[in-house]
Amino acid sequence: MDPTRLAAAIRPRGPWESIDLGFALARTWFLPLWLCWWVTAAPLALLTLVLLHQRADLWLLLLWGCKPAFEALPLYWLSRALFGERLTVAVAARRLPQALPPRLWPQLLWRRIGVTRSFSMPVTLLEAPRGAARAARLRVLGTGAAGWLTVICVHLETVLWLSALLLLAFLLPEGMPRLDLEATLTDSGSMADWIGGLLMLAAVSVMAPFYVAAGFALYLGQRTRLEAWDLELAFRRARARPGRAGIGQAGRKGASAGRADASWTHPGRSHFGRGRRTVVAVAAALLLAAPLAGPLSPTQALTREEAGVAIDAVLAESDFGGTREAWTWVYVGDTAEPDTDGDAGMALPDGLIQSLASIIKWLLLLAAATGLGLLALRLLPELRAPSRTRRRAARQRPAGTQSRAAGATAMLPLDIPAEVRRLLGAGDARGALALLYRSQIAQLRTAGLDLPDSATEAECLATAASRARPDQVAWLQRLLRLWQGVAYGHRAADPGAMASLLAERAILMQGQPVQGLSADD
Amino acid sequence: MTPRQPPGAEGLAAARIALNRVETEVNRAVLGQRRVVREVVAALAAAGHVLLEGLPGMGKTLLVRALAQALGGRFARIQFTADLMPSDITGHAIFEMKSERFHIRRGPIFCNVLLGDEINRAPAKTQAAMLEAMQEQQVTIEGESLALPPPFIVLATQNPIEQEGTYPLPLAQLDRFLLKCYIGYPEADEELAVVREVTAGTVGDGLDLSAVSTVMTPKQLLQVQATAAALTLDDAVLGYALRLVRATRDWQGLDSGAGTRAAIALVRAARGHALLAGNGFVTPDDVKTVAPAVLRHRVRLGAELEIEGYRADDVLAEILAGVDAPRS
Numbered sequence: 001m002d003p004t005r006l007a008a009a010i011r012p013r014g015p016w017e018s019i020d021l022g023f024a025l026a027r028t029w030f031l032p033l034w035l036c037w038w039v040t041a042a043p044l045a046l047l048t049l050v051l052l053h054q055r056a057d058l059w060l061l062l063l064w065g066c067k068p069a070f071e072a073l074p075l076y077w078l079s080r081a082l083f084g085e086r087l088t089v090a091v092a093a094r095r096l097p098q099a100l101p102p103r104l105w106p107q108l109l110w111r112r113i114g115v116t117r118s119f120s121m122p123v124t125l126l127e128a129p130r131g132a133a134r135a136a137r138l139r140v141l142g143t144g145a146a147g148w149l150t151v152i153c154v155h156l157e158t159v160l161w162l163s164a165l166l167l168l169a170f171l172l173p174e175g176m177p178r179l180d181l182e183a184t185l186t187d188s189g190s191m192a193d194w195i196g197g198l199l200m201l202a203a204v205s206v207m208a209p210f211y212v213a214a215g216f217a218l219y220l221g222q223r224t225r226l227e228a229w230d231l232e233l234a235f236r237r238a239r240a241r242p243g244r245a246g247i248g249q250a251g252r253k254g255a256s257a258g259r260a261d262a263s264w265t266h267p268g269r270s271h272f273g274r275g276r277r278t279v280v281a282v283a284a285a286l287l288l289a290a291p292l293a294g295p296l297s298p299t300q301a302l303t304r305e306e307a308g309v310a311i312d313a314v315l316a317e318s319d320f321g322g323t324r325e326a327w328t329w330v331y332v333g334d335t336a337e338p339d340t341d342g343d344a345g346m347a348l349p350d351g352l353i354q355s356l357a358s359i360i361k362w363l364l365l366l367a368a369a370t371g372l373g374l375l376a377l378r379l380l381p382e383l384r385a386p387s388r389t390r391r392r393a394a395r396q397r398p399a400g401t402q403s404r405a406a407g408a409t410a411m412l413p414l415d416i417p418a419e420v421r422r423l424l425g426a427g428d429a430r431g432a433l434a435l436l437y438r439s440q441i442a443q444l445r446t447a448g449l450d451l452p453d454s455a456t457e458a459e460c461l462a463t464a465a466s467r468a469r470p471d472q473v474a475w476l477q478r479l480l481r482l483w484q485g486v487a488y489g490h491r492a493a494d495p496g497a498m499a500s501l502l503a504e505r506a507i508l509m510q511g512q513p514v515q516g517l518s519a520d521d
Numbered sequence: 522m523t524p525r526q527p528p529g530a531e532g533l534a535a536a537r538i539a540l541n542r543v544e545t546e547v548n549r550a551v552l553g554q555r556r557v558v559r560e561v562v563a564a565l566a567a568a569g570h571v572l573l574e575g576l577p578g579m580g581k582t583l584l585v586r587a588l589a590q591a592l593g594g595r596f597a598r599i600q601f602t603a604d605l606m607p608s609d610i611t612g613h614a615i616f617e618m619k620s621e622r623f624h625i626r627r628g629p630i631f632c633n634v635l636l637g638d639e640i641n642r643a644p645a646k647t648q649a650a651m652l653e654a655m656q657e658q659q660v661t662i663e664g665e666s667l668a669l670p671p672p673f674i675v676l677a678t679q680n681p682i683e684q685e686g687t688y689p690l691p692l693a694q695l696d697r698f699l700l701k702c703y704i705g706y707p708e709a710d711e712e713l714a715v716v717r718e719v720t721a722g723t724v725g726d727g728l729d730l731s732a733v734s735t736v737m738t739p740k741q742l743l744q745v746q747a748t749a750a751a752l753t754l755d756d757a758v759l760g761y762a763l764r765l766v767r768a769t770r771d772w773q774g775l776d777s778g779a780g781t782r783a784a785i786a787l788v789r790a791a792r793g794h795a796l797l798a799g800n801g802f803v804t805p806d807d808v809k810t811v812a813p814a815v816l817r818h819r820v821r822l823g824a825e826l827e828i829e830g831y832r833a834d835d836v837l838a839e840i841l842a843g844v845d846a847p848r849s
């Protein structure tokens with residue numbers, strides 16, 4: 001690593017500024033980063049294509065799961081390039097085993113779905129902590145805005161994919177087969193699905209350099225903020241200058257002091273800032289003083305005591321020794337003494353106020369829950385329309401829509417022939433035929449035929465004809481003809497025909513069921 | 522109003538045979554549209570007007586011409602256009618110099634069977650001119666009411682896809698039509714027969730009605746319509762028809778349901794269908810069979826269903842499946 005050849009200014013940055021930096025780096029080095037991504041992705045994509053050539057969705061899912069492996073090489077390349085080591089893609093490809101994380105499987109399995117992967121990858125790859133040390137390290141560093149970075153990049157990937165898909169769909173020349181957009185999501189294995197999958201892979205590959213670079217920049221930002229990495233690099237640069245060995249030594253000490261100071265002050269930002277300012281002052285003084293002092297030979301290096309004296313001298317100067325007072329308003333809470341006299345007798349007890357507040361709070365919560373419930377009850381049926389309109393209509397069936405048939409069907413007498421004869425004896429031929437009709441419907445239903453209450457005579461007959469025995473169908477046909485004539489035609493029932501129907505029914509009931517028709521109810 | 526006596530077996534048979542002959546004759550000219558022909562003949566028996574909707578080239582005009590040919594009587598055709606005036610339909614009064622009097626010149630509406638071709642191409646004012654004729658069987662010209670010759674049947678056609686330059690019929694106008702029938706594409710074998718028969722030895726693309734014979738006179742049609750009106754109608758069937766119509770008013774997804782005239786039309790159409798089937802009484806099957814054609818133009822789909830691509834027939838199928846048939 002050559003700190004003098006840093007491609008980006010390392011200084012404390014906020015999370016969003018770090019992401020900006022990452023995106024700027026990705027734009028600068030997009031091509032090598034993109035190619036590095038494909039160095040890993042392309043072979044795997046081609047190999048798995050052989051296995052999953054009929055399932056574009058599974059193929060895409062597999063590649064999506066392997067994204068951490070694809071992003072290792074771009075990260076490796078970027079970590080080198082940032083410090084001046086510009087590898088060619090070929091060289092980077094040869095270093096792939098070195099670039100991959102030491103334990104890849106966790107990255108591809110349970111850590112794959114972590115939303116802060118962009119941040120944890122640099123930690124895993126560049127520092128290689130394991131187990132509890134890794135967790136502790138990540139806990140110390142935090143994650144910055146890595147979660148939001150993932151959300152943003154997923155959205156950008158989706159937008160890119162949809163844009164490409166729509167562009168292709170709308171700009172296909174006339175005469176070419178149209179791209180079925182719905183099939184890209186629903187028809188697995190279709191041409192449209194493959195096109196959608198390839199475009200998605202392309203969108204993911206385009207976003208990958210930005211994701212990796214932004215995650216790396218977040219990592220740099222966090223380290224800089226927490227570990228004063230900028231100072232360390234500044235001292236490294238100072239040390240790296242020719243003939244600055246003494247200053248380099250002092251700088252190293254200063255850096256150590258700075259790092260210690262940062263560690264000690266973490267997480268208090270004010271102390272941290274003061275420590276940083278002190279160290280920067282010292283470093284600046286040393287760096288400024290160095291040219292004035294002229295070149296130093298290694299033998300002229302300052303001892304610890306001499307350096308301390310020099311630092312104290314610098315700090316004693318007016319530029320660094322002055323103090324400044326600044327005034328600002330800080331809210332420290334209500335310090336006024338409670339008014340104990342006056343309307344103290346009118347004041348409500350604290351306990352009562354707390355109770356009232358609690359009751360009001362629960363009432364509000366209850367009202368909100370009730371409102372949400374009512375809203376859901378109102379909206380859900382509308383969302384399900386019209387496929388479920390029948391259910392709602394059945395529930396809210398207007399008066400008169402429900403005929404007596406359904407209820408009557410459900411309440412058939414046990415001995416139907418006896419009841420039919422009784423009704424015939426009472427002169428109610430219509431009632432007797434209706435009973436026979438309903439009992440036959442019930443029997444057909446028991447046999448598994450779908451005969452809703454809305455089925456008319458012709459529909460019942462057609463349904464029965466599809467599964468019942470011919471003699472049963474013929475009997476039902478005669479029954480329905482007689483029933484319609486009596487009920488709807490107001491014709492007198494032929495006693496002979498009625499007796500014949502009953503007799504034949506008894507014979508039919510004794511026969512074995514055919515094609516699912518059971519015996520009597 | 523005294524209830525009519527149910528028709529005797531002879532009258533019933535004669536009416537059924539007459540209707541079946543008309544149906545057969547129309548089917549000679551119009552191939553592959555048996556369902557529509559049956560619906561139209563049922564409407565004829567019920568003395569109702571029919572709105573035929575279908576794509577161009579489906580045989581709408583041919584069907585009406587064939588029906589008019591089979592019926593005999595006076596036939597007139599009006600091609601509805603944007604510049605058609607009401608007086609072009611009903612007629613107008615002109616001053617005759619010779620007699621120095623106003624003389625009423627009757628329009629084409631004075632006929633037994635009127636074909637209103639592409640009715641939705643005329644503006645609302647012209648469409649409204651037919652309202653009185655369709656509902657009251659009379660026309661008012663210069664304050665004088667003139668009765669139309671019975672029977673008077675309007676068969677109108679419209680094209681469902683060409684909306685540019687059309688004036689959709691208002692609900693009040695649609696309600697005057699007893700049935701709205703869709704003419705769809707015929708089956709492959711039927712279409713093959715159509716193409717073969719129409720192109721064999723035929724020059725040009727004129728409508729060939731030579732195969733259609735006149736099998737009924739207007740007077741006979743009036744008798745048939747009287748027979749249909751006298752068919753027995755049980756209260757259970759009447760209640761069933763009413764439940765169907767009322768269900769359209771409470772069904773979710775419909776902005777407006779069918780009115781009372783729809784219930785009347787449903788029963789009338791069911792009578793016509795029952796007579797065509799040879800029954801002396803109306804059954805729930807008759808009601809259910811004609812219900813889609815009677816109700817589809819009398820209900821208005823909600824915006825949500827329209828956006829989702831549903832048609833009135835889809836909702837009506839749900840309604841028919843949700844209303845219990847009489848079984849007692």
